[in-house]
Amino acid sequence: MPLTDLANPSRFLAFVDAVLPWLAAATLLAFALGIGQVYLSPDDYQQGATVKIMFLHVPAAWLGLFAWVLMSVAALGTLVWRHPVADVAAKAAAPIGAAFTLMCLLTGSLWGRPMWGTYWVWDARLTSVLVLFLMYLGVIALWRTIEDPTRAARIVAVLTLVGAINIPIIKFSVDWWNTLHQPASVLRLGGSTIHPTILVPLLIMIAAFTLLFLTLHLAAMRNEILRRRLRTMLLMHADAAAGA
């Protein structure tokens, strides 16, 4: 099915209804497999069992970034093609992205307490994720302030794209400002530095969380489309009542 077909909200709803149960099942399966693998994975010789927090922390960080990328692509769809489902995709992704970013912050600080001796340090990565979280909240606030959904979509799309340009700049500036977090270790030139007994469960957990994100996102998009239909029906009803 080409992407243009999905621009029709009714076809999109039919598509969601067909896909969602399978996606939810795949998510459950991936989590079952992932959590089992995490349970079997060895403790770190220095960090002990706290290393397991990473299996939540890393996927959350990945999805926090992924949701903004998805919102930016959707923003292009809104501004360039006026794709109606793109508006919905962007709006549905914002709270989920914010939630994962918050989860990344919370699991990070729970890990930081025993490891670094403090819940929070003004380290570069923590700070950039905090800024990302604040920007998500700004986007959500802007969505809520503008009543007309299509106009809100276009204005938020501009903010999302400005954010997409600025997030790397903020990241770079904050890195320059202060750094303590360990450098990238999963994806880097010369191969991963993580031992396979940890890396395999981590990758499964990342896949499981990504599936969870897609499930939640599609469900949220469906709800948003239904909410908009309800809004239109209410407006028409009010119009009819006023006209009569």
Add this chain to the structure above:
Amino acid sequence: MTALAAILMRDMRLAVRVGGGALIGVLFFLIVVTLVPFAIGPDLVLLARIGPAILWLGALLATLLALDRLIAMDQEDGSLDLILMAPVPLELALAAKALAHWLSTGLPLVVAAPLLGLLLNLDPAATGAVALTLAAGTPALTFIGLIGAALTVALRRGGLLLAILVLPLTIPVLIFGVAAANAAIVGPVPFGTPFTILCALTLISIVIGPFAAAVALRQGLD
């Protein structure tokens, strides 16, 4: 060109004549800086150490102050419609408005910074460094703020939301502004490195700001 000059002159006149816009910003800047010693104590050594940071924060907040009126005022009196319909590209018109805003609020802050530096026990070299970084960095704040002003123009109460949207985007400017000022005062990084990046950030904002603001206005007002 004459149209842009007319927009520039009009905004400057409005800023100077209506409610003393430029002076209000400087006054706010002065009050923020005055409050800091009350909060942290009259320790001159400490004040000298954090002086550049205080001046930068004050300038950042003072720049925000007038931003919500930057475009909203034109929308209320209808001149925004004229600007939208004018043959002049909207991007350039908005750039002219932002320039006028900077000249009437940013530049006075730069001029006032050395005086406030005295209050914070900054030595002349440090004061000069802070003023120079403010001169290079405050245009970035205005042009980033222009985006926020365009995004929130149609909202009934955009002022606070504007600050929430704009402040995270100004973090890099703040980081490199303070870093450049500190580099000039205590080192060890050479002044040129952060200062060049600060100038680059300003140039990027001048390019991105008017375009993003123009898109937001065209998309948002219909």
